[in-house]
Amino acid sequence: MINLDTTFPKRTAYTSPEREKTVLYQEIHYQWEWDLQSTPEDLWPLVADTNRFDRDSGTPALQILNKDSSSNANLKVRFSKYGFPFEYEQDAFEWTYPRRFGVTRKYTKGVMSALRIQADLEPRAGGGTHLTYQVWATPANILGVLGIPFQIGLIFRRTFGASFLKYDRMVNTGQTTLSTFGKPRLAPGGRARLLTYQNNLLNSGSDPALVTRLIETLEQADDLVASRLRPYELADYWQADRKAVLDLFLRATRAGLLNFRWDILCPLCRTPKSTTAELSTLKPEVHCESCHIDFTANFERSVELTFRPNEAIRVAPALEFCIGGPQNTPHVVYQKLLNAGETTTFPITLEPGRYRLRAMDLSGGQFLYVEPHGVAALDLQPGPDGWPNDEPRLALSPTLTVTNPLDHPHLYLLERMAWSDQSVLAAEVIILQQFRDLFSREALRPGEQISVGSLAVVFTDLRDSTRLYRQIGDAPAFGRVMEHFDLLKQAVAEQNGSIVKTIGDAVMAVFRTPTEAMRAMLSAQIALDNTFKGLLSLKTGIHFGPAIAVTLNERLDYFGTTVNFASRLEKFSEGKDIILSETVYNDPEIQEFLKANGDLFMSEPVTAQLKGFDEKIQLWRVRRG
Incomplete structure (x- = not known):
């Protein structure tokens, strides 16, 4: 009607x-x-x-x-x-x-x-x-x-x-x-290039079904979609494994089918405020013209990896037809300009979770927690000293009354605190072995330091490698050591980690979680045992904590107290065990993993004096049974 x-x-x-x-x-x-x-x-x-x-x-x-x-x-x-x-x-x-x-x-x-x-x-x-x-x-x-x-x-x-x-x-x-397809939108000669790159991806071992979906998207998708492709969003729509789709996008970029870019997101409105094609040109100091804030980007939350077609395949312009609409900031569920002294009352439907009411150009905000048994009505306003420090419980369909007590207008916003999990964040992608292998030259500007949040940092070394060189000779022993690197790299990649560097026989690797690091090291130790029959074993230490990304020797590297601490653990390992810091040992997922496999592992405390740390440190040794 x-x-x-x-x-x-x-x-x-x-x-x-x-x-x-x-x-x-x-x-x-x-x-x-x-x-x-x-x-x-x-x-x-x-x-x-x-x-x-x-x-x-x-x-x-x-x-x-x-x-x-x-x-x-x-x-x-x-x-x-x-x-x-x-x-x-x-x-x-x-x-x-x-x-x-x-x-x-x-x-x-x-x-x-x-x-x-x-x-x-x-x-x-x-x-x-x-x-x-x-x-x-x-x-x-x-x-x-x-x-x-x-x-x-x-x-x-x-x-x-x-x-x-x-x-x-x-x-x-x-x-x-994502399913709104139209007529083919390829550049001149784009179809021939598309077919060539498609065959290259298939020959590289990519999933044929996912390759077909990607080719359809590049050929026919809406410009608003094609100009900013997000692998996890497409993976969810395709009902495909996220890791497999991200791997495909990285391979397609290396093949020339796609280009990637690093979008720097404002921590408040969560929209891209700066874009760069290479990490080396990324400038972490950014200004958001909409929120009127300056912020420093970090890889854990602020930098998202997105993709678009190579212009030799298809031109997908990122045009804007309307600015500032509600879906531009979908985490904001309410937004209204209130004049000085104005009060507004409104009903609203909310999902369970944490929210914040804030005002543009006013620091802080009023935190709210929405749950089925919260209050049905609430009056909210900033006080003379800012917002209250409490966190009221709010019903799912409450009526809110918001007052602007200030002497000039303010834009008030009610926003969900949870971030979307469909973003491929830089902190996640740069630790993937596939990314480091395909884009080894992707690095920050010399001297630039960017937070990556918390990582599981692993250092390993071979036990008995010196004796092996004496027993079988330099060339055969060197071959065994290289084979150990291959086994270790495979185990690390299977758990979404990457090898950052090798130092002689030693390796530094990083993972997003302690459990991934633990699984990878156990897998690597078992692989070495099966391959070398006791000739070589792998000493391992794992720590978890905040780290900083830097460029060292033209490659992405990490440094900070977490890395220094982790580098001192493997020397306490005996080769058929893993040394865990107390932080890693007490991690809930690690505890759950150890309890679920209690018949396979034995844990015992180790008191150690680490170089550069004054006090003695409590560590944990996990032995395989």
Whole structure:
């Protein structure tokens, strides 16, 4: 069902400093309504993706004029339509998930002086959504008086409706934006190159089914998808193993099918604020023009690896059609500009978990924990000394009252604290053996240091290698040592780690978790026992803690107290055991692993004096039974 209401309720106009008006024109109001089969929650990711919606509805691409925007996320934007230039200043979008969003734009060039948009998604009693979309447009001149009814009242009425109905069909048929394919979009000669690279990937051992999905995506996917491919997001949609899809993307990049880039994400709005094709050009000091903060990027949270087609295959421009819509920051479930002293009350639907209410340009925030038995109503506001330190429990569908007690307007945001797990973060990818093998020259600028969060750091050394050289000679012994490196590398790679460097017979390796490090070292020790029948054994020590990524000898390396500590552990190993720091031994997953395999391992404490550490250290020796 579609209802249409067009009214001319009052005479008004916005007068910008750059553009004086001597004639006032009537504000034109349009209201359209649709009854859709899908729920507001299911429609929201599509309807509130205003960048996609405006593109689908025929809005031209935009150019942002003020990258460093003024307070409360105002933006100045330019575009061209029918040969006419338009410029406007946009207030911050306001929204309440999954019920309402809207925005106001004040024009300084073009045939309009002001435009306001509001969408409401109300659940229907029998299921589905009653969607109301309203537009208020004020002409700036006689061209606007004539053009607004044609462009908005006629064309946009039709294209908006087509977009909403398409999104409803997509939800009902289980489609997503990742499955929105169209006509082939290849560059000249792109198909021949695509087939060549496809054969190269298949010959390298990549999964044929995944290669086919990747080729289909590169050939036919929507530009908004193809311009920023995220391996884990595609893996989840394809119902494929994430590690296998990431491995495919890395191989495809090495083959020339894809290009990767490092996106630096703002810690508040979580959107890319800087992009670089190489780690060597990454600058960790970044400014977010939307949140008005300077921040230092870290590999653990701030740097995401994304991909796009090689332009010799396909050009997928990263165009913007709408700025600052709700799905640009999907972790924000509520956003509203409150004037000085203003209070607003609203109902909202929330998922369980931790949230934070904060105000733009005001440090800190009010933390909230949402659970089924939380309170149904809550009043919130910052105090004279900032936000309260408590963390109230909130119901799943509460009514919130938010007050801005400050003497000037502030943009208030309610955001989920949990980050999406569909990002391939730099801290994860740079420790993969496949990445280090394929992109050995990917390194930071000399002297640059970037936090990677906490890593499991492993140092190993061979026991009895000197005796082996004496017994069988240099050449055969050297061959055995090289074979040991191969076995160790395979065991490390199978547990998502990587060998950072070798020092003689010794190896330094890194992993994301202590359990992965433990499994890899056990596997390596067993492989060495089976291969060398006691001629060689592997001494091993594992520690876990924060580390810093650096470039050393033109390769990615790590340093810090965690690395120094870990490097001193393997000397206490006897070759058929693993020395664990107390941090690793007490890790919950390690404890669970040891208990589950209690008949295979024996653990005993070891008190040791480590070089460079004043006090004696408690370590643990884990022996294989």
